[in-house]
Amino acid sequence: MFKFVHWKVQNKKVQRKDLSTMPAWDVLNAKHLLSRCLFGYSRKDLEKALSYSTVAEFVDKELLANRPLPVPPGDWITETPTNNSLEGDRYRTMTYWWYDLMLGEGTNMREKMTLFWHNHFVSERDKVGYPQHMYIQNNLFRRSAWGNFRQLTKDVTIDPAMLIYLDGRLSNGTTPNENYAREVMELFTIGIGNYTETDIKQAALAFTGWQVTGLNSVFNQSRFANINKTIFGKTGNYKYGDVIDLILEKPEAAEFVCRKLFKEFVFYKPNETFVKQMADIFRKNNYEIKPVLRFLLTSDEFFGAQYRGAKIKNPMETTIGILKAFDLTPTQMTPTADWAYIYSQTQALQQQLFYPPNVQGWVGQRDWISSTTFVTRGSLSDYIVNTMGNTRATQFKLINNPVNYARTYKTSEDAVKLVDDMVTVFLQFPISAAKRQTLISTLLGSTILANWSTSTPGAENQIKALLKAIMRLPEFQLA
Numbered sequence: 001m002f003k004f005v006h007w008k009v010q011n012k013k014v015q016r017k018d019l020s021t022m023p024a025w026d027v028l029n030a031k032h033l034l035s036r037c038l039f040g041y042s043r044k045d046l047e048k049a050l051s052y053s054t055v056a057e058f059v060d061k062e063l064l065a066n067r068p069l070p071v072p073p074g075d076w077i078t079e080t081p082t083n084n085s086l087e088g089d090r091y092r093t094m095t096y097w098w099y100d101l102m103l104g105e106g107t108n109m110r111e112k113m114t115l116f117w118h119n120h121f122v123s124e125r126d127k128v129g130y131p132q133h134m135y136i137q138n139n140l141f142r143r144s145a146w147g148n149f150r151q152l153t154k155d156v157t158i159d160p161a162m163l164i165y166l167d168g169r170l171s172n173g174t175t176p177n178e179n180y181a182r183e184v185m186e187l188f189t190i191g192i193g194n195y196t197e198t199d200i201k202q203a204a205l206a207f208t209g210w211q212v213t214g215l216n217s218v219f220n221q222s223r224f225a226n227i228n229k230t231i232f233g234k235t236g237n238y239k240y241g242d243v244i245d246l247i248l249e250k251p252e253a254a255e256f257v258c259r260k261l262f263k264e265f266v267f268y269k270p271n272e273t274f275v276k277q278m279a280d281i282f283r284k285n286n287y288e289i290k291p292v293l294r295f296l297l298t299s300d301e302f303f304g305a306q307y308r309g310a311k312i313k314n315p316m317e318t319t320i321g322i323l324k325a326f327d328l329t330p331t332q333m334t335p336t337a338d339w340a341y342i343y344s345q346t347q348a349l350q351q352q353l354f355y356p357p358n359v360q361g362w363v364g365q366r367d368w369i370s371s372t373t374f375v376t377r378g379s380l381s382d383y384i385v386n387t388m389g390n391t392r393a394t395q396f397k398l399i400n401n402p403v404n405y406a407r408t409y410k411t412s413e414d415a416v417k418l419v420d421d422m423v424t425v426f427l428q429f430p431i432s433a434a435k436r437q438t439l440i441s442t443l444l445g446s447t448i449l450a451n452w453s454t455s456t457p458g459a460e461n462q463i464k465a466l467l468k469a470i471m472r473l474p475e476f477q478l479a
Contacts, residue, residue: 023052025048025054033302033303035128040320043408072139099333109145123161132216137162140402157240176201181243199232202229207227207243209239210240251283312364322380326397407454
């Protein structure tokens with residue numbers, strides 16, 4: 001299968017406006033782009049990507065394409081929040097619903113950006129409480145995934161979940177709460193060193209007046225500090241939107257956000273020269289997110305060889321990615337079994353959706369791997385493979401049995417080529433000759449190369465052994 005894809009890409013005439021600035025659109029680059037912008041990918045996703053002539057065409061028509069918003073997780077999202085015993089079940093339902101969206105994302109990166117903003121403008125369920133408020137915020141991130149950052153920041157400022165999480169609803173002109181004023185500068189927009197304590201105190205006054213009533217944020221004029229405030233050396237009777245505009249006038253703001261995008265999608269140690277290029281585009285487009293994403297994802301910098309396989313997968317990329325590799329779809333998943341298992345595993349791997357550890361969110365990269373979580377990752381992939389073909393299994397009953405799965409590869413009857421093709425699907429870069437030979441030996445078991453066949457007795461167990469061995473490689477943990 002993949003030899004055909006290589007041939008198709010290498011022999012078509014690719015139409016580009018400027019070959020000197022457009023990255024090559026081949027299997028390696030397509031895999032790299034998909035692994036960074038999606039929660040894993042299937043072979044069908046890779047083939048779809050390579051059906052486009054250029055990376056820019058794929059980014060515009062697939063990754064950044066606008067789509068209708070999904071159906072909500074239940075009618076309860078419009079209920080007036082009240083204290084009852086349903087919150088836990090509703091949070092779990094909403095989490096499973098998000099799993100479905102991640103698994104069914106196709107070749108569109110909206111869900112990846114939704115998680116990015118969830119980890120940027122952090123709120124968490126224990127403090128927020130009502131799942132309705134967390135759903136409203138989650139939907140805001142989805143609607144604004146690559147919209148306007150200026151407007152998104154203003155909307156987040158008066159979002160019910162954020163008003164609860166950082167105590168804005170308790171703030172008033174007499175006793176302003178500084179939590180949001182501090183975090184919006186330190187963590188959300190410009191970073192430490194680009195504001196003063198006075199700026200925080202004065203901004204806190206401008207953020208007063210907002211409370212949460214039922215599902216909504218409401219402005220109470222009597223709680224607003226209706227006085228002049230001086231922020232970044234400028235004075236006026238500022239309200240919340242004015243503060244955001246003042247912050248975004250500072251050149252550090254665009255660089256701060258672009259640096260975070262670079263760290264998420266490229267490498268945890270940003271190229272500051274390139275970040276400045278991103279920031280320039282961000283500012284020139286009045287903080288529209290899509291143009292800067294398009295610039296990043298079609299740049300030579302993004303596809304630099306030094307970045308390939310240099311990101312440690314987060315738990316959602318790991319779990320959803322495994323399911324995608326086995327061609328599972330949301331309609332095949334059983335919430336009470338399949339998603340319940342994924343829920344327990346992502347908890348063990350330190351990433352429970354709607355439950356970031358603190359206002360800084362999940363740090364990621366090296367924090368994802370420890371002596372405990374690395375073992376858990378291996379146990380997870382082993383468990384999923386062991387369910388293949390087991391009709392009595394509690395979870396993942398609809399994964400193809402091992403032999404049928406192997407036969408979806410055109411090279412299934414050639415042990416060496418089958419190993420190479422599976423490595424192409426599951427890993428981001430070539431492995432050493434020694435590891436490759438070990439995988440071939442794992443597939444063959446006690447038979448010899450000339451005798452390999454998926455019809456051979458015991459082939460099912462050998463294919464399982466191969467899949468488990470591939471996913472236990474350290475390289476499998478990298479995107």
